[in-house]
Amino acid sequence: MFRAAAGFRKRPGSATLPPMGVSAETPDVLVIGGGNAAISAAITACRLGASVLVAEAAPRPMRGGNTRHTRNLRAMHLQPQGTLTGTYLEDEYWDDLLRVTHGQTDEALARMTIRASAGLVSFLAGCGVHFQPSLAGTLSLSRTNAFFLGGGKALLNAVYREAGRRGVAVRYESPVRAIAMERGAIAEVVLATPAGEQRIRPRAVVAAAGGFQANIAWMREYWGEAAENFIIRGTPYATGDVLRLLLDGGCAPVGDPTQCHAIALDGRAPRFDGGIATRLDSVPFSIVVNRDGQRFYDEGEDLWPKRYAIWGRLIAQQPGQVAWSICDAPAARDFMPSVFPAITAATIPELALALGLDPLALAGTVADYNAAVREGVFDPTSLDGCRTEGLAIPKTHWARRIETPPFVGYPLRPGITFTYLGVRVDETARVHLADGSRAANLFAAGEIMAGNILGRGYLAGFGMTIGGVFGRLAGQGAGEGAARHARN
Amino acid sequence: MPATETPTMPEARRALEICNACRYCEGYCAVFPAMERRREFPAADLAFIANLCHGCNGCYHACQYAPPHEWALNLPAALSRVRRESWVETIRPAFLRGLLRRPLAVTVVAVLAFFLVALAAASGFGAAHTGPGAFYAVIALPTLIALGSVTFLFALFAMAASTLAAWRGLGGVPRGAHVLRALHDAATLKNLGGGGGECPYPREKPTRARRHAHHALAGGFLLAFAATCVGTIYEHVLGWHAPYAFFSLPVLLGTAGGVLMLMGATGLLVLKRLADPAPLAAETLPADHVLLWLLGAIAATGLLLLGFRATPAMPPLLAIHLALVLGFFVTMPFGKLLHAPHRFAALVRDAMERGSTHA
Ligand SMILES: Cc1cc2nc3c(=O)[nH]c(=O)nc-3n(C[C@H](O)[C@H](O)[C@H](O)COP(=O)(O)OP(=O)(O)OC[C@H]3O[C@@H](n4cnc5c(N)ncnc54)[C@H](O)[C@@H]3O)c2cc1C
Numbered sequence: 140m141f142r143a144a145a146g147f148r149k150r151p152g153s154a155t156l157p158p159m160g161v162s163a164e165t166p167d168v169l170v171i172g173g174g175n176a177a178i179s180a181a182i183t184a185c186r187l188g189a190s191v192l193v194a195e196a197a198p199r200p201m202r203g204g205n206t207r208h209t210r211n212l213r214a215m216h217l218q219p220q221g222t223l224t225g226t227y228l229e230d231e232y233w234d235d236l237l238r239v240t241h242g243q244t245d246e247a248l249a250r251m252t253i254r255a256s257a258g259l260v261s262f263l264a265g266c267g268v269h270f271q272p273s274l275a276g277t278l279s280l281s282r283t284n285a286f287f288l289g290g291g292k293a294l295l296n297a298v299y300r301e302a303g304r305r306g307v308a309v310r311y312e313s314p315v316r317a318i319a320m321e322r323g324a325i326a327e328v329v330l331a332t333p334a335g336e337q338r339i340r341p342r343a344v345v346a347a348a349g350g351f352q353a354n355i356a357w358m359r360e361y362w363g364e365a366a367e368n369f370i371i372r373g374t375p376y377a378t379g380d381v382l383r384l385l386l387d388g389g390c391a392p393v394g395d396p397t398q399c400h401a402i403a404l405d406g407r408a409p410r411f412d413g414g415i416a417t418r419l420d421s422v423p424f425s426i427v428v429n430r431d432g433q434r435f436y437d438e439g440e441d442l443w444p445k446r447y448a449i450w451g452r453l454i455a456q457q458p459g460q461v462a463w464s465i466c467d468a469p470a471a472r473d474f475m476p477s478v479f480p481a482i483t484a485a486t487i488p489e490l491a492l493a494l495g496l497d498p499l500a501l502a503g504t505v506a507d508y509n510a511a512v513r514e515g516v517f518d519p520t521s522l523d524g525c526r527t528e529g530l531a532i533p534k535t536h537w538a539r540r541i542e543t544p545p546f547v548g549y550p551l552r553p554g555i556t557f558t559y560l561g562v563r564v565d566e567t568a569r570v571h572l573a574d575g576s577r578a579a580n581l582f583a584a585g586e587i588m589a590g591n592i593l594g595r596g597y598l599a600g601f602g603m604t605i606g607g608v609f610g611r612l613a614g615q616g617a618g619e620g621a622a623r624h625a626r627n
Numbered sequence: 628m629p630a631t632e633t634p635t636m637p638e639a640r641r642a643l644e645i646c647n648a649c650r651y652c653e654g655y656c657a658v659f660p661a662m663e664r665r666r667e668f669p670a671a672d673l674a675f676i677a678n679l680c681h682g683c684n685g686c687y688h689a690c691q692y693a694p695p696h697e698w699a700l701n702l703p704a705a706l707s708r709v710r711r712e713s714w715v716e717t718i719r720p721a722f723l724r725g726l727l728r729r730p731l732a733v734t735v736v737a738v739l740a741f742f743l744v745a746l747a748a749a750s751g752f753g754a755a756h757t758g759p760g761a762f763y764a765v766i767a768l769p770t771l772i773a774l775g776s777v778t779f780l781f782a783l784f785a786m787a788a789s790t791l792a793a794w795r796g797l798g799g800v801p802r803g804a805h806v807l808r809a810l811h812d813a814a815t816l817k818n819l820g821g822g823g824g825e826c827p828y829p830r831e832k833p834t835r836a837r838r839h840a841h842h843a844l845a846g847g848f849l850l851a852f853a854a855t856c857v858g859t860i861y862e863h864v865l866g867w868h869a870p871y872a873f874f875s876l877p878v879l880l881g882t883a884g885g886v887l888m889l890m891g892a893t894g895l896l897v898l899k900r901l902a903d904p905a906p907l908a909a910e911t912l913p914a915d916h917v918l919l920w921l922l923g924a925i926a927a928t929g930l931l932l933l934g935f936r937a938t939p940a941m942p943p944l945l946a947i948h949l950a951l952v953l954g955f956f957v958t959m960p961f962g963k964l965l966h967a968p969h970r971f972a973a974l975v976r977d978a979m980e981r982g983s984t985h986a
Pocket residue numbers: 171172173174175176177194195196197202203204205206207208209210211212213313314315316347348349350372373374376377378379380381413414415555556557584585586587599600601602603604606
């Protein structure tokens with residue numbers, strides 16, 4: 140059925156071209172996905188002279204997957220560069236990564252990524268992306284992270300424009316439905332476009348279709364019933380269909396399927412695409428109770444930037460995958476509000492009723508906690524001396540009595556950012572096959588391969604960095620192969 | 628007088644509360660830092676923020692919550708609605724407030740009325756007039772002075788009263804540095820250029836077109852105004868009678884001003900035709916159109932008057948030009964031009980809030 144043997148088909152003569160140009164059915168490069176990794180690859184391949192077709196599952200207004208919701212990337216730099224202050228050198232970056240992953244990473248790939256991150260800001264700036272100083276409240280990131288002016292959607296608008304200028308064709312609402320692999324190479328890809336099924340026979344493929352976090356059925360395989368109560372922070376189009384097709388087609392998996400980036404969100408967040416505005420930073424300034432009105436973890440264990448990414452998992456392990464953050468009026472001024480209004484009441488039992496909790500249980504928890512608080516000098520920016528004494532589950536910092544009405548409560552739920560299971564790649568973004576060989580014409584970039592480097596944990600801005608670095612590598616590998624073929 | 632709640636405010640407040648939890652657009656313009664200085668948005672603060680917004684659309688095209696997202700966030704549209712309402716409620720005299728919502732009818736009636744007045748006052752149609760005092764042979768100088776100064780002073784006082792009413796909602800006395808900084812921001816339209824000097828107008832692709840066209844229009848307007856001032860000095864201080872020679876100061880200023888205004892108004896109208904309607908509030912657009920056509924017509928008739936001043940076409944052209952200018956003056960306090968003083972006041976307030984250290 141397929142003419143494709145290992146490697147590339149011969150470039151069709153111009154007489155056989157459909158009217159819209161070669162990219163309609165037999166592009167040099169097919170890029171699957173429409174986020175940062177995908178468009179970085181498309182632009183890079185196009186600059187090498189390849190014809191490029193992008194297949195994006197989402198409609199145009201919702202294009203770009205999780206990238207739509209991002210705000211920054213983490214970039215190594217040897218001197219201050221644009222909005223990036225000071226320096227951020229390879230070893231410090233590596234140490235940061237080692238700490239969050241607890242060593243579950245691939246040092247060679249990770250260091251390569253870190254070094255290549257130094258070129259991302261200028262690559263994006265060359266595509267028309269503007270940067271802005273680190274956002275209010277994120278001063279701690281001004282040295283390490285470059286913030287996109289207007290966020291990820293503005294970035295996407297710019298890179299899509301650059302891709303369009305270079306002649307990249309983009310097909311929206313066109314998810315990949317089938318992939319035919321033959322002798323270690325991709326022979327054909329089937330898109331479900333609004334105009335019906337379309338077969339694409341590209342010389343090379345870049346898979347950049349994100350994680351599978353929006354596929355609740357798949358998440359259930361690891362989390363059971365609990366997955367039904369997860370909120371997916373980003374795109375509903377991250378269904379993992381492409382990942383599954385590749386793994387079923389013989390690509391080598393990488394990463395722990397149960398691992399994902401998950402944080403505490405305001406429980407009223409929409410099921411999908413709620414993005415950044417549903418995040419809630421109240422935990423260290425409050426106590427957090429479960430459905431039974433009981434505390435279950437030290438809310439003041441460490442500075443919030445170092446702890447916020449464990450709370451998704453902690454809440455996922457509570458009954459019903461819900462929790463409530465409880466504080467009093469003065470404490471409510473210490474954190475950025477979420478987009479939803481605080482639920483307030485004059486007394487703790489009334490607050491419990493407003494939140495749907497048992498008033499006696501909550502009043503008991505708050506009373507025990509208040510009695511255990513030891514006075515100290517409150518300092519939200521450092522590990523202060525405000526702690527509890529004698530509780531089975533202590534609060535080790537920022538513990539203050541909950542005593543000044545109105546009392547404030549927020550519901551919390553786990554919000555999944557992205558999953559870590561992916562396909563294994565080498566340092567050129569080429570995909571490994573399960574038999575240990577490399578795919579002839581398949582490259583992967585972004586969340587679909589992030590698990591190569593992020594075995595667990597997360598470093599703010601690293602998702603976009605992985606996507607940018609591997610997107611460019613994948614575009615280069617795919618584009619060069621196609622260009623070499625065209626010369627022969 | 629504290630600003631009162633209007634029906635357009637809840638939507639703007641909802642939008643700002645989402646933005647305040649997101650803040651990705653912080654770098655585009657002064658609206659976001661002003662928003663971050665607050666957690667609540669009472670009516671007067673909303674009016675201030677709405678007038679600080681320059682409608683660049685940057686935050687619409689960048690917004691991950693814009694339609695078709697279920698939150699359907701459209702900050703530029705929400706703020707432009709509040710902006711218009713904020714002017715309505717400060718209009719002096721109060722019984723004329725409804726006029727802002729009928730820009731076309733009000734302007735047409737005013738211009739026609741003044742045209743009739745000009746016709747009634749004019750004489751000498753059908754003949755060419757030349758030499759010093761030629762214009763006054765058509766319409767007597769005292770009539771011109773009376774019509775011009777009464778309408779202009781009315782406009783000035785009504786606009787000032789409206790702006791002061793808005794200012795009182797928030798209070799405070801600006802210092803020189805604040806005013807200087809606001810002058811700078813207004814003259815450069817800094818807030819229309821958040822994305823590296825460009826903004827996504829008329830469509831998603833950022834351009835400098837709106838900024839440049841507005842510079843031409845507003846700059847031309849100021850030149851034309853300067854021409855009038857110089858002419859007044861010539862007439863009343865120096866005793867030199869119009870029409871002046873082509874290379875005289877008033878005529879040079881007026882010609883440059885007229886050409887710039889015409890270019891600016893035409894440019895802005897063309898951009899409006901091309902504009903993506905999504906981030907715009909449709910009900911605010913007629914006032915834009917009316918002002919653009921009016922200013923364009925004033926510039927065009929002014930230039931025609933210059934070109935044909937020695938021919939029998941001069942008297943009717945003078946009557947038309949005069950009617951347009953006077954109609955512009957009397958409708959100013961109920962029209963789009965309110966944006967200039969209100970935006971300027973918002974820029975001054977913003978400078979005050981940021982503190983003079985940054986000035
Ligand atoms: C709220 C939020 C905030 C974040 N903030 C940051 C941040 O500030 N910095 C950072 O580094 N990371 C951040 N991340 C993580 C970041 O989004 C990702 O790491 C990065 O954007 C991944 O890029 P990607 O191109 O791999 O995937 P995505 O941007 O998710 O793109 C995947 C694309 O594949 C498409 N697709 C899916 N299935 C198919 C199919 N079958 N056929 C065709 N196309 C398909 C999708 O429509 C989508 O366009 C954030 C994530 C979220 C949810």
